[in-house]
Amino acid sequence: MIFKLALKNILGAGFRTWLNIFILSLSYFAIIALQGFYVGWQDDAEREIKNWDIAGGQYWHETYDPYDPYTLEDSHAPIPEELKTMISEGDAISLLFTPATIYPEGRMRNIVLKGIDPDQTLIELPAKYLDDPGDDINCIIGSGFADNLNIKEEDFIVLRWRDKHGAFDARDIKVAHVFSTTVLTVENSQIWISLPILQEMLGLQNEATIITVKDEMYNKEISGWQHKDLDFLLLDLTNMIQAKTVGSSIMYAILLFLAMIAIFDTQILAIFRRRKEMGTMMAMGMTRPKIIQLFTLEGVLHAVLAIFMGAIYGIPLLRHFEKVGMQLGADAKEWGLSGLDDALYPVYGWKLVVGTIVLVLITTTIVSFLPTRKIAKLKPTDALRGKMTK
Numbered sequence: 001m002i003f004k005l006a007l008k009n010i011l012g013a014g015f016r017t018w019l020n021i022f023i024l025s026l027s028y029f030a031i032i033a034l035q036g037f038y039v040g041w042q043d044d045a046e047r048e049i050k051n052w053d054i055a056g057g058q059y060w061h062e063t064y065d066p067y068d069p070y071t072l073e074d075s076h077a078p079i080p081e082e083l084k085t086m087i088s089e090g091d092a093i094s095l096l097f098t099p100a101t102i103y104p105e106g107r108m109r110n111i112v113l114k115g116i117d118p119d120q121t122l123i124e125l126p127a128k129y130l131d132d133p134g135d136d137i138n139c140i141i142g143s144g145f146a147d148n149l150n151i152k153e154e155d156f157i158v159l160r161w162r163d164k165h166g167a168f169d170a171r172d173i174k175v176a177h178v179f180s181t182t183v184l185t186v187e188n189s190q191i192w193i194s195l196p197i198l199q200e201m202l203g204l205q206n207e208a209t210i211i212t213v214k215d216e217m218y219n220k221e222i223s224g225w226q227h228k229d230l231d232f233l234l235l236d237l238t239n240m241i242q243a244k245t246v247g248s249s250i251m252y253a254i255l256l257f258l259a260m261i262a263i264f265d266t267q268i269l270a271i272f273r274r275r276k277e278m279g280t281m282m283a284m285g286m287t288r289p290k291i292i293q294l295f296t297l298e299g300v301l302h303a304v305l306a307i308f309m310g311a312i313y314g315i316p317l318l319r320h321f322e323k324v325g326m327q328l329g330a331d332a333k334e335w336g337l338s339g340l341d342d343a344l345y346p347v348y349g350w351k352l353v354v355g356t357i358v359l360v361l362i363t364t365t366i367v368s369f370l371p372t373r374k375i376a377k378l379k380p381t382d383a384l385r386g387k388m389t390k
Contacts, residue, residue, distance in 0.1 A: 006297040020262045024306035027255040029314040031356045034248050036346035042241045043347055051124045052183040054233045056216035059225040061209050072099045076207045080222045083211050093120045094208035096198050103158040104149040112190040115198030129177035130194040138176035142187020146178045153178050164203045260367045263299050267371040292372045299368020303361050321346050
């Protein structure tokens, strides 16, 4: 009876009820839609970073620090015997890094020169273009960095480097291929050449800075090398997504606050205007807890009906976003959004949907209950005369 009476009361309120329901449905839709984009961004970015850079994990030379370029010259050592078999079988690749300088169009630019096996197939970096250079030293470069330097394929760049003895040398290198990727960690201020050629240039035969492995479960301890698992290697991305999520939660809070204010005002107004009705129900034997339950349920039903209203327009829109995504184009790199392709596709998991519904329902229940506390002190005789008991 209480449920039927509560439903009849809120539907009888007309436009005010449907306005509150619509505002609540917007809260459902906004939270699910935006969170879905962040989840999709993280999933897509993690997948691209694994495919292009870290595979299943890495071994770093113990002195290597990607945030300190001064460590590069000393961050190398002979490839461990434990990993040579994996490298020969294609389950791992060795990478050698060194600081260098290029002079595109007469300008000086400091870079990281990286060596990779031209025959590797572990990551998607197109190292095959480094094979069979002939008399030239071939290199590959990311499209974003190439645009920044105004470099295109078949161009030659003056490269200067320093070998292990501290002697400087310079040579023209040929841009064999400009690759396109969304992973900034393999293209930002860096140029890739053949690993054997770089080892010969530096006088560091059979040495490497990083060993990238295929199997993420392989984490054997190796002296002089530090194993970095996927959680560590993806930490920067995870922190960035979390920061974006926290920032967007401010908008969620504003939407929920507006919706809860509307529900709260509706409950206050209903209790004030329906005093005689409450007195009549008390006179007919309805207890104060039941009346409190009735008014609280009326507020909760706003959130329940908002679920159905949100589903009417929300499901088609969310399905549309899943199919076409959010088109970003070239702006993604300009914004520094690592791991994004030309479109961002959201991911809506059941945990996200259920969690959002539960959050709004709990908040609505609390806000609906707070104004009803006055009913606990209400006397039937005062209510029948249209007064509130002080």
